[in-house]
Structure formats: structure tokens, C-alpha cells
Amino acid sequence: MDAERLARHLAAVVGPTHVLADAGLRAPYETDFTGRYTGRARLVVRPADTAQVVEVLRICREAEAPVLPQGGNTGLVGGSVPTAAGDQVVLSLRRLDGAGPIDPDARRITVGAGLTLSALQGRLRPRGWEFGVDLASRDSATLGGMIATNAGGERVLRYGTTRANVAGLEAVLADGTVLDRLAGLPKDNTGYDLTGLLVGSEGTLAVLTAARLRLVPRPGHRVAALLAVDSLAAATALVTRLRRIDSLELAEFFTAEGLALVLEHTGLPAPFRAAHPVYLLVECAARHDPADELAEALEGADVRDAAVALDAVDRHRLAAYRERHTEALNAAGTPLKLDVTLPLAELPGFAAALPGLLDGRARPYLFGHLAEGNVHVNLLGTAPEDEDAVSLAVLRRVADAGGSISAEHGIGRAKARYLHLGRSAAEIAAMRAVKTALDPAWLLSPGTLLADRG
Ligand code: 2HG
Numbered sequence: 001m002d003a004e005r006l007a008r009h010l011a012a013v014v015g016p017t018h019v020l021a022d023a024g025l026r027a028p029y030e031t032d033f034t035g036r037y038t039g040r041a042r043l044v045v046r047p048a049d050t051a052q053v054v055e056v057l058r059i060c061r062e063a064e065a066p067v068l069p070q071g072g073n074t075g076l077v078g079g080s081v082p083t084a085a086g087d088q089v090v091l092s093l094r095r096l097d098g099a100g101p102i103d104p105d106a107r108r109i110t111v112g113a114g115l116t117l118s119a120l121q122g123r124l125r126p127r128g129w130e131f132g133v134d135l136a137s138r139d140s141a142t143l144g145g146m147i148a149t150n151a152g153g154e155r156v157l158r159y160g161t162t163r164a165n166v167a168g169l170e171a172v173l174a175d176g177t178v179l180d181r182l183a184g185l186p187k188d189n190t191g192y193d194l195t196g197l198l199v200g201s202e203g204t205l206a207v208l209t210a211a212r213l214r215l216v217p218r219p220g221h222r223v224a225a226l227l228a229v230d231s232l233a234a235a236t237a238l239v240t241r242l243r244r245i246d247s248l249e250l251a252e253f254f255t256a257e258g259l260a261l262v263l264e265h266t267g268l269p270a271p272f273r274a275a276h277p278v279y280l281l282v283e284c285a286a287r288h289d290p291a292d293e294l295a296e297a298l299e300g301a302d303v304r305d306a307a308v309a310l311d312a313v314d315r316h317r318l319a320a321y322r323e324r325h326t327e328a329l330n331a332a333g334t335p336l337k338l339d340v341t342l343p344l345a346e347l348p349g350f351a352a353a354l355p356g357l358l359d360g361r362a363r364p365y366l367f368g369h370l371a372e373g374n375v376h377v378n379l380l381g382t383a384p385e386d387e388d389a390v391s392l393a394v395l396r397r398v399a400d401a402g403g404s405i406s407a408e409h410g411i412g413r414a415k416a417r418y419l420h421l422g423r424s425a426a427e428i429a430a431m432r433a434v435k436t437a438l439d440p441a442w443l444l445s446p447g448t449l450l451a452d453r454g
């Protein structure tokens, strides 16, 4: 089916204004947030509801057009933008942005896949509820995208990754079949966990259209502290000490090099008079004021300087030093991002080995979610011809140290060729078998997660 005919068929379902064929209109859907991954879509189609998604998939299947589901396009592994081939239909879920009522008995809410995280937060907070997952791209990231990538973010140490916070899903398979697991019962032991399977499937198994989310009561009190320490080893020791506090919700680290970049890019004043090698941002939240608890836990700790935030304005001020790393790095270049996780004890050794592994081929910036040993290795200045060798050197070291080559961003297109470093041949074969069972023609998100049929 030629592009014009395909566009006509799709327009009959979603309305002509929601089929974007023009290059200028397609552009925002074709390049990722960092500018690293870019391609060309055959068309962009924007359905309004699940019934329209079913029809869109039916038409694309008939046209043998590969389909790439897309949420807020904030992913960092190239899984949400089309390839250069120009044959993929980008299926934007952003119009599915509804939300049902909060169910306080079940502690649940049902949302459309296109609702942004910040829109969900805006709905929950005044009513005394929260969603356990939070991340810096909250204004654009959609719940559907977060679920498809099993996003982690800043509060994993307390609430787990997205997977732990999703009770049920509605999804459409490549052949248009709707799987409805939205009941999200607290107990439901009836066989394969299809919701669990689809979380983190990166758009390769089904198009996620709605989700039943777990909620937590909003803790009334919060306190944050930015702590300056000597080294990554000192920061990890501090995290181990602070994890004894139940109210600990966040433990984020960054280094002097990253902070310098953030200050230069944002114009923010430096947090302390002097620069320090490593910074740890911690936050506690509870029904009671956790400030004393935090102060007690920090007594006698090896901290070079500290700033405490007792109100929301100060908390956001401190959080900005950490959260604005991604945009500051983007402003400085097109970073090569290697989101990895290591056993905590291995982290300082990994950081020390990094310059040797890079061998002058990149400038590293390390920051991330310290409690999980999740380091966002951002590399600037890597020549295109060195990218593969540099990535392999870093990811191999991570795998050898018992870590994971993708902590929270997923595999996408960026790491599909390195999947064997994290998964055995038997596991990859099983993943391919699942893919083929649910999407026999491999029409959904081709090239993402699984590079090929093997
Ligand atoms: C974060 O933790 C995100 O801010 C982005 O996962 C990390 O830019 C990155 O590498």
C-alpha cells in the first residue's frame, strides 16, 4: 500500500488532522531528546482511544507497515524514534491522556497511556496520594512510555521500579486483539502474568493503551540534604548508613565535573563555597517530620559540607543540581549514554577503572541513583568511529563486575547489539519466541530490544 493510500485509510479512523505526513509536522516525532537518534517516519498517526488503536493496527498490518508506538519521546535508548529506512508508522499515544477517579479503597487509579507523569502528580497530590515513580522528565514522559520501558527514576529505593507500581494493563496486540487486565486485583493467581510481561517490553509485544496504577498515601513531611563528600566510596558508605532510616526516599549522586557543567549551563549559584569531589542528594519523607531522624543518622558521618532543605522551594533548588544534568550535558554536546548498574561495592572500582577503559576517547560524567548502584555514564567528545569500542569496553566491565548493561533506560536500539552481555543465549531465544508468538510478523518496534529474529 503506498503512503498516500495508507494515510487515507488511517485518516478515516483518526481524522485527517491526526495523520501527519508532512515532514515539518513529523519532525518532533522523529528525533529523540538528545538528538542522537533520528530517523524518518512513513507517517505519524495519533489515535484518540483504544478502539482507534485497534483499527490503526489492523490497517498497518494489512499494509505490512511496521509500527513504532511512542509516548512522550523522552526515552534515551532510541526505542521511540523511527529508523532512517522511512517505512515505520509512528503511533503516538499522547492523545490517550484520560484518567479515572482515584479508588481510595483499592489505592488505585486507571489512566490512559498518554497521560504525562506530571499531569498524574497534579491530579493525585491535592487529594493526598502519590504514584511511587518519579523522574526528571516528568513533564513530558507518559505513563505508557514509562511502563513500556519499566522506568526507574529517583525513588526506586523506596517504591521499586515502574513494574512494582503497575497493577494491571490494557494493551493491543499487533493483530488488533485487546488484552484487558485493568482490574488490577490485589490477589489474582490465574496463570501467566501478562501485565508483568508487557512492562518493560519496549513496544515490541503490544501497544499499551491504559494502566491501573498502584498509589501510596502522600507523606506529609519531607526534608532534603545535599552532602559533599570526598569520594564515591564515601558516598556509597553514606548511603549504606542512611538506608537504615525507613523514611529515606532518594539518594542521588553527582560529581564535581557534572556540577560544573550544570552551573555553567543553568547559571545557578554554586551550592557550597568550595567545590567537592562528590555530592550526595538525599530526601526523606514520612507522616512525621523526618528531619531529626536524618540528622541523627548523619551524626559523625564523614561529610565535608552540607545544605539542608526544609521547604519545597529549597528542596527543588537542591534537586535542580542533580536533575538538570541531562539538559546540561545535551547543551555541551551529544552525549553517549551508558545507563548501567553495579553492585554497590563494585562502584568505586568501576569509576576508578573508567579512565583506563576510555583511554582518552571520551570525557566521562557520572551521576545517578546511588542506592541501586545505578550510574548514568555520560560520555562527551567520543568520535563516531570510537563509539562502539568505547561502549563495549564499558559494558563488558560492568557485566564482568556482576552489573547490568541497562539499569533503567532499557535496551532500545542503542544496546540491542550488546544484549548478549546481559542475557544468555537461552534467554534471548526465549524472548524471541515470545515476540514471535505475540507479533508473528515482527511489525511492532522492529530493531528495538531484539536486533533481529536470530
Ligand atoms: C536521570 O536520572 C535520567 O536523570 C537521565 O535517567 C539520565 O541523562 C541521563 O543519562
Ligand code: ZN
Pocket (backbone or CB within 6 Å): 153, 368, 369, 376, 408
Ligand atoms: Zn536516571
